Amino acid sequence: MPTQTFNPSALPQSETNWAVARRMVDAFAPHAQTAPNMTVALDAGALLQGTTLTEVNPQNVGPFVAPTSSFRIDRIVIDRASGVASVITGTVGGVTPPSIPANKLPVARVVLDNTTLAITGERIFDERVLADLSTWTPPSWGIFSLSGDQTSNLSVGSPVRFSTTMGGNLALANYTITLPANKTFVLRAATNAVGTGSGGYLNTQWYNVAAGSYTGVISSSTVVTYSGSINVSVQPTALAVISTTVPTDVQLRIFDQQQLSLISGSQSYAEIVERQ
Template sequence: MSVKTFNQPDSASMICDAYPSAIDASVSVLSRLGAAFAPHARATPDMTVALDAGHVFDGATLTEVAAQNASLTAPAANPRIDRIVINQLTGTVSVVTGTEAASPAVPAIPSGFAPVARVRLSAGATVITNDMITDERDLSALGRIIAVEAGTGLTGGGSSGTVTIGLETPVAVALGGTGTATAAANTVFAGPASGSDAAPSFRSLTLADLPADVATTEDVAKVALQHGQCRLVLSGSNLLLSPYNGKRLIVGGVMRTVPAAGVSLSPIGLTAGTVYYIYAYMTSGGEMALEASTTSHGTDSSTGVEIKAGDASRTLVGMACPQTGPVFVQSPNAVGVLSWFNRRRLRLVTVYGQEGEAGSALTELSSAARVYALNWSDEPPMVGYYVYASVENTSGQSCSVALALDSTSVAYQGVNTGVFASGSSSPTIPFAVPPVVAVDAAEGVYHYFTVVGLCQGATASFFNISVVGDLRG
């Protein structure tokens, strides 16, 4: 639509068509402002108030708002005054419903809204007419900032009156209009401290610039050497993590103190035959405690500490496999508890005096000769055996013996074969293999080592069957 030029109408001086033409031109010029959000009854009156089109400018964007309607409801028993308002930033219409009363009050204008009209409604009203509407448009606040709130690095803020914002973040300051001064990493301000204006200078950071409670690289190295000053053992029926060669242990990335009395863990609630990793953690009350978990461990990339996989709040301290009861076990033929720190040499040996027989098929000589043990992957156990075999009135027959790992019929290592000599009513052959590293003993399994054997052409008797060895844990 084309624009017109404002021409002040003057009935005294304008003659003929000049006067109505001036009126048309002037009204055309004023209509954009005068008609903005103008309230009135609908062409066919109902319980809505029509608002003409308007516009809102927020300092950057001009928004044209189409004509819209505000719906009202009739009061039930007494008159009521409702207020029609628009959002200062969007121009969207809203209705503020008043309170019914013999002499109703006008409801307040909400923050962030501009008044458009108020409507006096009688009880049971069915239509709204122009005589019920009071135009109270004040659009001077449209597009203005409603409130200022302080964000990161700022203080103050508010939603009305004079708003003060305080800046707390560092800023780059121009030096005589020539640029900005920037401090490099690990430097501090060196001057000038007084005198005339000058560009600031910076110097390298020194140890004296640091607060007393800031750790140096040397301090961190000393702390790292203190980690792991503890050992996990079986004490009575419970596991016990005790101080050893100190009392420091990193838990959750922080150096902690292992209590002098130690930290215990009961087998109650654990499943017999299940291998658990034992982790130290800090309770919400700041106390050190132990946790048994089937979740394996890994190295924390930020601290180098061995932790529960995916959970740096848990530090690995050991491993255990409870047996029926459940009970923790620890003996030369059943090593069911290992310590991650300050490992000891633990002896492996069968209960003395076991006997058994074997024919032509490889079989376990005696289940009573088994030795059970856990082990860490970085320190597999060393295991061997010794045993004697005899055959009644038989000569020239061969007999084989071997160590087995988690099997009663498959030789693992240390296969030893002997032939019975002639001329003896009961020839005897000794077999012995010194301990060797059991490289296939995987971590996280409660292994057993046993002795298997066979005798070709006869049934051999075996006695003094024994598995021997040691491991660290």
């Protein structure tokens, strides 16, 4: 739509409302200079990227250069991180404005012809869109199980052999789950241990492979006997919260055990969910 200079009404009943709205309404508003020339004025604005809030001062964009013949549609864009404005030059005689480059946000189209000596308001078309949903990524999560009973590698320090992804988008390989960078995750796991006798136990805990250390709450599964001969454990939860700055590999590992004969594949699981 054609642009106008932001100018809240002085009517008493609306003045306060406009003052509250101005930060949002006026952000990066494009308009002609008070004395029109071959530049375009942009009002102040603000951008949020992740946890970084950037305040941007008013800017002058240009100077634009008129085509020597026909007409041209140029585009004003801002960098989505810094808010610095720049001009993308269109094609002479083309009715389609130039494409928006990656990591830029659109502010305005400017129509020029070979008679243009100054950019007035009717040549500026507001197209501000200061949010881009294409940068949104779905939360990372996963639910994992064993492909069958784990009957080997039951010593302390061995990983529980989660090898099947039941759902989610986290990467799993070699009993190791990779957590993407710059996120916070809640990790839970329950294991059903079968022992060679009552009184045995299995303790598991989450292990940060990159850091080389255990983290979170230990799951302590005490084996009990039921039906007179079957030695199985209760299923408490191994719990951890991990915040990542780089991609981080984690495993659920055997922290301690006694009289352990297998970990049940049908009754053991791990769940990892990104905390929003």
